Amino acid sequence: MSDQIPVVEAFRMMAANKSLTEIELHEVIREGIHAALARRFGGPVDAEIDVTDEGDISIIVLKEVVEDVEDAAREVTLEQARWDDPEFQVGDLMEIPVDFRDFGRSAVMAAKQRIIQRIREGERDRIRMEFNDRVGDLVSGEVQASERGKLVVMLNRSREAEAIIPWREQNPRERFRQGEPIRAVLKLLEETPRGPRLILSRADPQFVASLFALEVPEIYQSIVEIKEIVREAGGRTKVAVASRDEAVDPVGACVGLKGSRVQAVVSELSGERIDIVPWHPDPEIFARRALAPARVAKVISDQGGHVITAIVDEDQLSLAIGRNGQNVRLASQLIGWQIDLYSSRDWMERGGQSGLFAGGDEYEMSDFPLSELEGIAPATLAALEAAGISSFYGLLEMDRSDFLQVPGIGPDEADILEALIDELTVVDEAQSNTAGAGKAEEDEDEGEETVEDAVSTAASAESTA
Numbered sequence: 001m002s003d004q005i006p007v008v009e010a011f012r013m014m015a016a017n018k019s020l021t022e023i024e025l026h027e028v029i030r031e032g033i034h035a036a037l038a039r040r041f042g043g044p045v046d047a048e049i050d051v052t053d054e055g056d057i058s059i060i061v062l063k064e065v066v067e068d069v070e071d072a073a074r075e076v077t078l079e080q081a082r083w084d085d086p087e088f089q090v091g092d093l094m095e096i097p098v099d100f101r102d103f104g105r106s107a108v109m110a111a112k113q114r115i116i117q118r119i120r121e122g123e124r125d126r127i128r129m130e131f132n133d134r135v136g137d138l139v140s141g142e143v144q145a146s147e148r149g150k151l152v153v154m155l156n157r158s159r160e161a162e163a164i165i166p167w168r169e170q171n172p173r174e175r176f177r178q179g180e181p182i183r184a185v186l187k188l189l190e191e192t193p194r195g196p197r198l199i200l201s202r203a204d205p206q207f208v209a210s211l212f213a214l215e216v217p218e219i220y221q222s223i224v225e226i227k228e229i230v231r232e233a234g235g236r237t238k239v240a241v242a243s244r245d246e247a248v249d250p251v252g253a254c255v256g257l258k259g260s261r262v263q264a265v266v267s268e269l270s271g272e273r274i275d276i277v278p279w280h281p282d283p284e285i286f287a288r289r290a291l292a293p294a295r296v297a298k299v300i301s302d303q304g305g306h307v308i309t310a311i312v313d314e315d316q317l318s319l320a321i322g323r324n325g326q327n328v329r330l331a332s333q334l335i336g337w338q339i340d341l342y343s344s345r346d347w348m349e350r351g352g353q354s355g356l357f358a359g360g361d362e363y364e365m366s367d368f369p370l371s372e373l374e375g376i377a378p379a380t381l382a383a384l385e386a387a388g389i390s391s392f393y394g395l396l397e398m399d400r401s402d403f404l405q406v407p408g409i410g411p412d413e414a415d416i417l418e419a420l421i422d423e424l425t426v427v428d429e430a431q432s433n434t435a436g437a438g439k440a441e442e443d444e445d446e447g448e449e450t451v452e453d454a455v456s457t458a459a460s461a462e463s464t465a
Contacts, residue, residue: 026051028118033059035114036103043073047098059098065090124195127161131189131198138210139163139200140183143176151176153184153200162197169201173234173270183268185210203233208274211265212239218253225250227279230333234272236322238290238330240279247388251276283308283337290331290339294320297344306337317343370395375420383408395421 030049037045041061050058063076065088081088088094103111141155141163149167165184176182184200185207191197201207209226218224228240241250254276255262266274277289284299287308294316300309312320320341321328332339342350370381370390387406389395395417403414 024122028115028122029057031118032111032115033057036111037061037098038073039110040103041073043071045073057100059100061096061098063094063096065092065094120195123160127158127196127198128189130158131161131186131196135186135189136206136210137186138183138207138214139186139198140181143178143180143182145178146176151182153182155198162195163200164197165200165202169199169203171202171233171270171272173272174202183211203231205229205231205237208237208239208265208269211268212254212261215261215264216254216256218243218248218250223248224253228334228336230330232326232330234270236273236275236326236330237269238275238277238334240277240286240290240334242279246394247390249391251278277334283335286335287331287337287339290334291320291328291341294327296320301337308335308337308339309342310339311342311344311347314343314345317341375416377413377416380409380413380416383413 029051033049034045034047037047037059046062048058048060048062050056052058063074065078065081066075067078067090069075069077076094078088078090081092081094084094139155139157141153143151144154145152151165151170153163153165155161155163165182169184169187182202184202185204186198187201187204187206188199189196190199206229208231209229212226213219216224219226223245224241224243226239227242229237231237239254241254243250243253253261262274262276266272275292277292280286280289283306284301287299287301287310288296291310291312294312296310296312296316298311300311301307302309310320319327322330328339328341370376370384376384383406384390384395386408389398389406398417400414400418403409403417404411409417
């Protein structure tokens with residue numbers, strides 16, 4: 001059956017384009033031949049079909065010998081069977097060899113249609129298996145066409161998959177042309193009458209999160225975690241990050257050296273503004289950070305109503321509100337609480353001036369890198385960083401004896417560090433003297449200035465994108 005080899009080779013070329021294995025190819029050919037036999041014999045038949053690697057096809061149709069035929073495709077009369085072999089009896093199986101060349105045009109077309117149908121079903125099953133667990137992952141491809149606002153994308157790793165980016169999932173600042181490379185996040189695997197369809201998005205917050213996971217190794221390795229992310233595509237994104245390792249600054253890791261990491265994400269988003277803030281479980285502290293780049297003077301929380309009242313100076317009000325209220329709106333979404341924003345003047349007019357700038361624990365101790373402090377010698381800074389101390393938080397937790405245990409730091413360097421801490425912090429004298437016997441209490445009107453208040457100015461240089 002050497003003339004069958006070109007047929008099998010044609011099927012093999014078709015299967016190669018559809019990523020079918022040799023075993024799957026043979027199964028598809030068998031199904032196609034079964035469809036051709038059904039067309040030739042007038043219904044489903046029992047047949048033994050053997051397809052070899054060399055391209056030979058052996059077809060044997062099996063029919064039961066009966067007295068009266070009810071199904072001509074599966075049965076044959078005893079009289080007809082004995083024409084070939086007089087030894088046949090009722091109940092025997094008659095084997096009828098079929099030459100592949102005997103198939104008519106209609107049978108060949110039936111085989112071809114069944115093979116194409118089977119290949120398409122296999123494609124759909126593979127697409128489901130490949131992408132069912134990849135929702136939220138980043139995929140890449142090429143813009144194939146733009147149809148009524150939606151982008152049709154041909155994926156690099158699965159060109160048979162139907163993938164689109166609807167208009168609502170596109171960044172309004174972006175325009176793509178046919179043939180341009182594109183990246184997006186897989187948002188949904190949608191079932192249609194034509195099979196599964198991949199819905200991609202460049203407007204979803206998860207797209208930004210996936211880009212950060214690509215650019216920031218600490219996120220990929222789960223050292224830094226994106227706790228919350230909110231976005232208005234084309235305008236602004238706010239990301240709250242936390243670190244599982246105290247030695248790793250989550251904001252600095254996302255920003256990168258000289259902003260290289262965050263700039264790569266910004267470039268992919270066509271210049272969209274990104275604010276990266278450290279996450280905090282306390283909603284008041286988290287609200288201060290979420291309103292960045294604005295500096296917040298005071299926050300008051302209503303735990304029952306999940307409402308944060310934030311007061312800012314007059315020169316910070318427009319920055320806190322943002323264009324068309326975008327900054328405060330995204331900050332509210334980031335923390336999951338309603339934020340009521342007031343300027344200091346409005347707040348005082350409402351009768352809230354008595355506690356506006358009072359000391360206490362309303363103020364957050366904002367952490368920042370030691371490299372932003374003046375007065376620390378490079379050698380001392382290197383010694384501290386080698387010991388895992390790279391931020392002001394870590395410095396505050398140490399005393400003179402701790403400094404002297406760090407290799408490379410002597411008594412002189414310890415004195416400088418202690419003086420630097422004293423300069424940036426003011427301890428409440430009233431609290432420090434209450435334990436002394438026979439001493440009078442300090443006047444309460446002197447007020448109290450916490451560490452958080454003292455470092456709030458120095459920490460304004462905290463890294464935010």
